[in-house]
Amino acid sequence: MLPAADVLRRRRRDARPMTDDPVIETSGLTKRYGEATLAVDDLALRVRRGEVYGFLGPNGAGKTTTLRMLLGLVRPTSGAAAVLGAPPGDPAGLARIGAMVETPGFYPYLSGRDNLRVLAGHAGVSRDRVETVLHDVGLTSRAGDRAAAYSLGMRQRLGVAAALLKDPELLVLDEPTNGLDPAGMAEMRAFIAGLGDRGVTVLLSSHLMPEVEQVSDRVGVIRDGVLIAEGTVDELRGRARLRVLAHPADEAARIVAALPGVAGVDRDGDALDVAADGTQAAAINAALVRAGIAVSELVPRRASLEDVFLQLTGGGAAA
Amino acid sequence: MRASIGAELLVLRKRAATWILLGIWTLLAVFFAYVIPYALDPGEDPGGLADLLPSALAGTLAVGFPFFGGVFALMLGVFAVGSDFGWDTLKSRLTQGPGRLHVFAAKLAALGIVLVPYVLAVFVAGAVASLVIAGIEGAPADLPPAWLLVRAMAAGWLVLAAWAALGVLLGTLTRGTSLAIGVGILYALVVEGLVGALAASVGVLEPVGEVLLRADGYSLATALGASVADVGSNGPGSYSGPLGGTAQAVGLLVASVAAFAGLAALLLRRRDVV
Numbered sequence: 001m002l003p004a005a006d007v008l009r010r011r012r013r014d015a016r017p018m019t020d021d022p023v024i025e026t027s028g029l030t031k032r033y034g035e036a037t038l039a040v041d042d043l044a045l046r047v048r049r050g051e052v053y054g055f056l057g058p059n060g061a062g063k064t065t066t067l068r069m070l071l072g073l074v075r076p077t078s079g080a081a082a083v084l085g086a087p088p089g090d091p092a093g094l095a096r097i098g099a100m101v102e103t104p105g106f107y108p109y110l111s112g113r114d115n116l117r118v119l120a121g122h123a124g125v126s127r128d129r130v131e132t133v134l135h136d137v138g139l140t141s142r143a144g145d146r147a148a149a150y151s152l153g154m155r156q157r158l159g160v161a162a163a164l165l166k167d168p169e170l171l172v173l174d175e176p177t178n179g180l181d182p183a184g185m186a187e188m189r190a191f192i193a194g195l196g197d198r199g200v201t202v203l204l205s206s207h208l209m210p211e212v213e214q215v216s217d218r219v220g221v222i223r224d225g226v227l228i229a230e231g232t233v234d235e236l237r238g239r240a241r242l243r244v245l246a247h248p249a250d251e252a253a254r255i256v257a258a259l260p261g262v263a264g265v266d267r268d269g270d271a272l273d274v275a276a277d278g279t280q281a282a283a284i285n286a287a288l289v290r291a292g293i294a295v296s297e298l299v300p301r302r303a304s305l306e307d308v309f310l311q312l313t314g315g316g317a318a319a
Numbered sequence: 320m321r322a323s324i325g326a327e328l329l330v331l332r333k334r335a336a337t338w339i340l341l342g343i344w345t346l347l348a349v350f351f352a353y354v355i356p357y358a359l360d361p362g363e364d365p366g367g368l369a370d371l372l373p374s375a376l377a378g379t380l381a382v383g384f385p386f387f388g389g390v391f392a393l394m395l396g397v398f399a400v401g402s403d404f405g406w407d408t409l410k411s412r413l414t415q416g417p418g419r420l421h422v423f424a425a426k427l428a429a430l431g432i433v434l435v436p437y438v439l440a441v442f443v444a445g446a447v448a449s450l451v452i453a454g455i456e457g458a459p460a461d462l463p464p465a466w467l468l469v470r471a472m473a474a475g476w477l478v479l480a481a482w483a484a485l486g487v488l489l490g491t492l493t494r495g496t497s498l499a500i501g502v503g504i505l506y507a508l509v510v511e512g513l514v515g516a517l518a519a520s521v522g523v524l525e526p527v528g529e530v531l532l533r534a535d536g537y538s539l540a541t542a543l544g545a546s547v548a549d550v551g552s553n554g555p556g557s558y559s560g561p562l563g564g565t566a567q568a569v570g571l572l573v574a575s576v577a578a579f580a581g582l583a584a585l586l587l588r589r590r591d592v593v
Contacts, residue, residue, distance in 0.1 A: 122412050122415045122417050
């Protein structure tokens with residue numbers, strides 16, 4: 001049996017209208033602050049149209065600097081980038097991008113609605129759209145309150161609303177669930193997954209592994225400004241395995257290794273570490289029982305994205 | 320661009336500081352132009368009462384713009400731009416699509432529009448004060464001709480615009496408000512005051528003195544009827560340096576607006592927004 005999150009992720013991914021057409025493509029993207037600080041080093045990133053791309057890395061890894069470069073807020077020291085076919089910061093490209101980078105900035109004395117109206121004026125979108133996005137993020141009832149009175153979670157929602165104003169083709173979100181309560185986080189995850197289902201490409205930077213694991217089609221891991229791993233969540237987590245505790249173990253290993261769908265069997269102390277996914281569990285159990293071998297434990301085992309992340313980054317805290 | 324200007328006007332219009340500065344500036348302008356001179360018994364000075372009557376409105380009020388009004392406009396300019404760095408609202412705006420210079424131009428245009436009530440409020444309050452004085456003294460209550468009032472208000476706006484543009488430059492340069500206001504006031508008091516005073520006595524500094532905002536503002540004020548004596552006794556904003564002609568003053572003020580705004584635009588365009 002596959003865990004529910006895996007099933008949901010696969011179902012969503014299969015339903016998404018993804019293409020190989022790159023929405024974001026960088027090559028040799030480098031940002032150096034002064035002589036001493038190399039924030040991003042020779043980054044080659046490729047985000048495909050329609051996918052949700054999770055961008056992971058420890059504190060100071062260069063994620064936010066990368067996002068800023070992609071939005072034209074920060075100029076790269078060297079290298080090239082194209083976002084929706086335009087150079088970063090190009091008004092034609094930005095008109096099709098929604099973004100929330102770090103803590104969203106708002107005028108504290110203006111209401112949430114007026115803050116969005118200011119941004120809508122610059123984005124060239126109608127005031128009706130302001131009401132739509134306020135509704136989408138569940139802020140309609142508090143839209144008339146001053147932004148200074150908003151909780152961190154409400155500010156995040158307002159930031160996401162601002163990012164959605166232009167009904168963008170590409171959404172760049174930096175820690176969108178920061179400050180949200182568990183219910184709000186679940187709601188935001190569903191919201192991001194829904195955007196992906198509608199064909200919106202999402203570049204999601206987050207420090208929450210379950211969040212990235214549940215909504216992302218592909219994940220990139222950055223450390224010290226270098227992209228050290230990239231692939232689908234399944235690819236990064238590696239093959240699924242089963243832990244089988246049966247006696248006698250040697251005889252059990254011989255029987256299991258001969259079954260179709262089993263790529264290999266290793267001994268893990270008294271247990272067997274079987275290279276097979278959860279769908280083979282019933283067949284393995286049946287074969288062992290038929291052979292008169294008592295099975296006392298049979299559980300699917302798979303590295304979580306967090307395990308992989310910690311292994312790749314040497315245990316640094318993600319952010 | 321119209322929508323962007325509307326957006327920037329909303330930001331300025333709903334900010335309490337915009338109206339607090341306008342209120343204080345209007346009160347100070349009337350206080351120094353009418354209340355204090357009248358309280359000091361202008362009857363002993365025949366020219367003193369004439370300055371307080373409605374017919375002298377243009378010149379009397381114009382004297383307040385080059386320094387007192389200028390400092391308030393400078394603060395408004397700093398707030399308009401510097402706060403965007405502190406609140407991170409520049410980043411939010413720039414990710415919405417318009418180019419940096421588009422956003423900057425919209426902000427400047429909105430600032431220019433907001434300066435209009437800064438001029439109108441002072442002239443309305445000044446007219447009321449002068450009419451009250453004329454009523455008390457039983458003096459003629461004739462206002463200056465409309466063309467003169469329009470010229471005076473246009474001159475006042477230009478002087479405020481130059482100072483506001485300096486505020487915009489300082490706000491952009493320091494990416495904040497506190498340091499920019501500190502440096503701006505220091506410039507207004509020390510640099511403009513000191514160089515202006517020295518320019519009157521040191522010949523080599525005379526050309527420098529003529530390009531100062533205060534010199535250009537007072538040149539316009541005297542052209543509108545203010546006396547050189549009033550300019551020289553205008554408290555901390557007094558000026559006794561060289562005065563130029565109207566055309567030169569207007570040209571230098573326009574050039575100042577262009578130079579300050581252009582430099583700020585260049586900084587905004589080239590720098591990273593972090």
